[in-house]
Amino acid sequence: MPAYRPPRIALSEITPEGCFLSRRAFLATTAGGLLVAGAGARAAQAAALVAPKGKYTVDEDLTPEGDVTGYNNFYEFGTGKADPAANAEAFKTTPWTVKVDGLVAKPREFGLEELLALPLEERVYRMRCVEAWSMVIPWTGFPLAALLDKVEPLGNAKYVSFDTVVRPEEMPGQSGFFQPLPWPYREGLRLDEARHPLTILSVGVYGKTLPNQNGAPIRLVVPWKYGFKGIKSIVRISLTETPPPSTWNLSAPNEYGFYANVNPAVDHPRWSQATENRIGGGGFFGANRRDTLPFNGYADDVAGLYAGMDLKANF
Amino acid sequence: MPALPKRFHSASVWALYGLGLCPALAAFYLGATGRLPGNPVKEFEHLLGIWALRFLIATLAITPIRDIFGINWLRYRRALGLLSFYYVVMHFLAYFLLDQVLNIPAIIADIARRPFITIGMAGLVMLIPLALTSNNWSIRRFGNRWSRLHKLAYVIAAAGALHFAMSVKVVGPEQATYLALVTLLLCWRLARKPYLKRKRQAGARPIRAPETEKAAG
Numbered sequence: 181m182p183a184y185r186p187p188r189i190a191l192s193e194i195t196p197e198g199c200f201l202s203r204r205a206f207l208a209t210t211a212g213g214l215l216v217a218g219a220g221a222r223a224a225q226a227a228a229l230v231a232p233k234g235k236y237t238v239d240e241d242l243t244p245e246g247d248v249t250g251y252n253n254f255y256e257f258g259t260g261k262a263d264p265a266a267n268a269e270a271f272k273t274t275p276w277t278v279k280v281d282g283l284v285a286k287p288r289e290f291g292l293e294e295l296l297a298l299p300l301e302e303r304v305y306r307m308r309c310v311e312a313w314s315m316v317i318p319w320t321g322f323p324l325a326a327l328l329d330k331v332e333p334l335g336n337a338k339y340v341s342f343d344t345v346v347r348p349e350e351m352p353g354q355s356g357f358f359q360p361l362p363w364p365y366r367e368g369l370r371l372d373e374a375r376h377p378l379t380i381l382s383v384g385v386y387g388k389t390l391p392n393q394n395g396a397p398i399r400l401v402v403p404w405k406y407g408f409k410g411i412k413s414i415v416r417i418s419l420t421e422t423p424p425p426s427t428w429n430l431s432a433p434n435e436y437g438f439y440a441n442v443n444p445a446v447d448h449p450r451w452s453q454a455t456e457n458r459i460g461g462g463g464f465f466g467a468n469r470r471d472t473l474p475f476n477g478y479a480d481d482v483a484g485l486y487a488g489m490d491l492k493a494n495f
Numbered sequence: 496m497p498a499l500p501k502r503f504h505s506a507s508v509w510a511l512y513g514l515g516l517c518p519a520l521a522a523f524y525l526g527a528t529g530r531l532p533g534n535p536v537k538e539f540e541h542l543l544g545i546w547a548l549r550f551l552i553a554t555l556a557i558t559p560i561r562d563i564f565g566i567n568w569l570r571y572r573r574a575l576g577l578l579s580f581y582y583v584v585m586h587f588l589a590y591f592l593l594d595q596v597l598n599i600p601a602i603i604a605d606i607a608r609r610p611f612i613t614i615g616m617a618g619l620v621m622l623i624p625l626a627l628t629s630n631n632w633s634i635r636r637f638g639n640r641w642s643r644l645h646k647l648a649y650v651i652a653a654a655g656a657l658h659f660a661m662s663v664k665v666v667g668p669e670q671a672t673y674l675a676l677v678t679l680l681l682c683w684r685l686a687r688k689p690y691l692k693r694k695r696q697a698g699a700r701p702i703r704a705p706e707t708e709k710a711a712g
Contacts, residue, residue, distance in 0.1 A: 251533035259667050261533050311664075313534055360665040431665070450609050450662070452601055457536065457594075463529030464536060464593050 226391060229384035231320045234301035236378065238477075242304065243315035243460040245386045251459055252393045253309065254412055255360045256344065256351040263353075264393035271350045273397040273413075282341070282418035285332035292397050296383060298322040303380065308442045308476045310406035310428075314456040319401050320384030325375045333371065333419050340374040341424030342367045342400060343416040361427055367411040368424035368438065369402065370485075378403055378481055381414070404478040406440040437495040441486070442476035446495045508574050515578040518546050519585055536593045543586035548659060548673055550579035551652040555680045562683075562691060573629050576648065580626040583619050583655075611661035618654035621647050649684060652677045 254264035257271075278295065281287035300320055308314045328340070344365040348355035354363050373379060382401045383390060390396040395412025402409050408428050418424075428436035435449055444454045458468035475482050486494075499507060522542045526535040554575040561567050595602050605612045625645055627633075634641050656677040660670040 247533060255665075259663075259665060313537075358668050360667060447608075450611060452604065454601070455598075457534060459534055463531070464526045464539070469594075469596050469598075 226388040228387060229300070229320055229389045230387050231300035231302050231384070234303045237304040238306055238316055240306070240316045241460075242318060243458075247460040248315060248317055248385060249391045249394060253311075253407065254393055254395065256353045256363070256365065256413075257393065258353050259360050265391075267352050268392035271347070271392045271396070271413075273392065276397050276415075278398060278414055278417060280327065280331045280417045282420055283334040283337035284419050285334060287331060290327070290330075292383075295322070295327070295381070295398060298326050300383065302387070305378075305401060305403035306476050306478075307401075307403065307407055307410075308456060308472065310408055310436065310440065310448060310453075312448075312451055312453060312456050312472075313459055314470075314472075315459050318386055319380065319382040320387070321380040321382035321401065323377055324379045324381050324400070325377070327381060327417070328375060328419075331419075336421050337419035338371055339420045339422065339424050340369050340371055341418045341420055342369075342411045342414050343418075344411055345413045345415045361431060364415075365411060365427045366424065367400065367409055367426045368420075369409070371419070372485055373402070373482075376482060376485065378478060404442055404475040404482045406436075406442060408436065409440050439486075439491075439494050441482075441491065441495075442472060443474060443491055443495065444472040445474070446492055504570055508570055511571055511574045512578065515550065515574070516581070519543060519582065536589065540586060540589040540594055543582050543589055544655075544659065547579050547582035547586055548652075548655045550575050550582060551648070551655055552673070552676050552680065554579060555648060555652055555677075559680070559683045559687075562687060562694075577626060577629055580622045580629075583622055587616075587619055611658050614654050614661070615658035618651045618658060621651050621654070625651075649681055652680065 250265050251261045252264040253261065254268070257264040257267040274292070276292040277289045278292075279287075279289045300322055302318055302320050304316060304318045306314060307317050324340075344363075345351075346354060346364045353360065369379070380401050381398055382395075383398050385391070385394055390399065395410070395414075398414050399412040400410050400414065409426075423438060426436075426438055428440075429438055442453075447453050453472055455469050456472045458470055473479070519542075522531065522539050525531045526539045529535070531538045554572055557568050557572045557575070561569065591597065591602060595605075606616050607613070625647060628637065628641060628644065637644070656670075656673045660666050660674055663670060
């Protein structure tokens with residue numbers, strides 16, 4: 181933990197990009213204006229977002245920030261690992277609202293400011309990608325259950341469905357001739373999984389608001405499931421009675437299940453899931469091939485959710 | 496097209512070997528010193544595989560380039576073919592040593608169970624006899640059988656492009672490009688004989704070249 185903590189900037193205090201851009205046009209006409217505008221842009225990209233440490237942490241080295249924010253799967257910005265960081269700069273995350281509806285007593289839209297006012301905490305989680313690589317990431321966020329409580333799910337609500345924003349004009353992967361997936365990107369959880377204390381909506385990483393490539397301004401983190409369940413840039417959360425469709429499952433049902441719990445005993449059809457490559461090991465020889473743990477090391481917390489279930493069939 | 500003076504031919508082939516190995520050397524240096532971002536082993540493995548495929552395609556492009564444009568780069572074909580072999584071997588070694596870190600049971604399971612790895616391994620195995628016979632002695636020794644054996648290069652290129660396309664989560668423009676190039680080259684094999692025949696007839700009619708040649712011979 182760094183000794184110096186920059187003051188926390190409320191998101192409401194960050195200049196909206198529209199205002200910022202028009203200010204920049206004005207500043208650009210004045211001497212030295214560009215320098216000022218440049219400093220403003222950096223602040224808006226990654227505002228400090230410091231939250232107290234929660235009880236969940238991992239006794240492993242953190243993945244360097246440059247890898248966490250530079251090595252991403254976010255197909256809305258391209259399929260290469262470096263594409264999101266390269267292509268997400270024009271993505272506008274203010275203003276932002278999340279619509280919560282479906283089988284709830286009080287459906288409504290939440291402004292991002294309201295979500296940021298929920299009690300935030302920092303949690304260090306393992307992140308295991310279905311592609312057999314992994315990271316250790318300090319997220320800032322709040323339990324999804326805290327948001328669900330606000331809308332009061334009805335008795336027949338069994339599942340929670342999530343949608344990513346669709347903005348072809350700002351997301352190059354959503355426009356043009358080649359589009360890797362049907363949009364919007366969708367994910368889902370069982371309601372008990374969604375309400376589990378480990379399941380969070382993250383609004384920050386490494387003590388700053390989420391960079392666009394990591395799913396700004398708000399994304400799901402479910403640390404015992406493969407990374408693709410962690411849907412990014414969420415605009416809608418809906419409670420349903422039947423299992424919601426999920427993008428990768430629709431795209432290749434034999435490769436990506438609805439549950440997608442990290443499981444070293446169930447291989448992906450095209451590669452083994454028994455081991456994983458820890459990102460950020462520094463070159464070939466520092467690279468860390470390590471055993472993958474059942475439920476990504478969170479079995480004590482979550483195995484009970486799946487008692488009696490055949491995890492090979494429900495992969 | 497100005498032809499390269501003959502005295503530079505041999506040097507240009509050696510330069511091709513040298514240049515051709517540069518991507519692997521540069522990537523190895525960056526990876527070994529921790530300067531490849533993200534997942535360095537995968538980056539390196541992937542780079543070696545892509546270059547193997549590029550050299551395979553370049554090898555097979557020599558004949559159509561000569562047929563269609565009349566440019567004879569036959570002297571580079573052996574170097575290109577051997578470079579593709581070297582890259583495939585390095586690609587495998589990166590997987591074996593750096594990625595799987597000598598975990599032989601895992602590798603055997605991969606080869607047996609994952610079709611894209613099975614296909615890739617088959618490509619590597621087929622390349623071995625071609626690499627071993629890429630010398631003048633073998634060409635003289637095996638004659639017609641040498642040409643037939645080396646037609647395997649088409650099967651290997653197809654295996655390589657398929658291996659690449661099947662390895663990714665979503666087939667994108669990059670994989671589609673390699674598949675298309677290999678398909679084109681395979682189609683050329685089928686179209687080649689009729690094309691050359693027509694070209695010969697068209698060229699022959701006004702000057703009656705074949706007859707003249709025969710008469711001279």
